[in-house]
Ligand code: FES
């Protein structure tokens with residue numbers, strides 16, 4: 001076991017785990033941040049997506065020993081009041097079905113909107129292509145992202 005001090009959602013957290021422990025298990029099992037979901041476990045579905053220094057990362061294939069001082073943001077830390085425009089849009093449009101994939105979807109979408117505040121359909125599809133949804137909510141996810149853009153820029157609305 002090795003001690004690691006991680007920056008998780010703006011707080012310094014020290015954990016004592018094996019170096020090859022996936023960040024996902026540190027978040028879920030050690031820190032009880034269970035909003036990040038385990039699905040495929042092999043980097044193929046996006047359910048476990050978190051941000052490392054603002055960039056989407058698959059926490060199931062990220063050994064804790066590689067995180068270092070990078071800022072880790074989980075769905076719990078995306079917005080202090082759970083009112084990020086994407087979270088508002090997801091609620092207003094009832095985007096989730098079973099909901100299992102949705103924290104990963106929102107984290108990937110949040111990184112997209114930070115880079116590109118008003119993406120086209122094609123840009124959304126490209127950015128979200130790695131996040132799978134067994135319930136097939138892709139149409140609502142795309143509508144949710146456009147709605148979040150409108151909520152974030154009400155004067156301009158969506159393009
Ligand atoms: S659980 Fe990490 S990519 Fe599927």
Ligand code: FES
Nearest residue numbers: 098099133134135
């Ligand atoms: S909402 Fe069920 S897997 Fe996406």
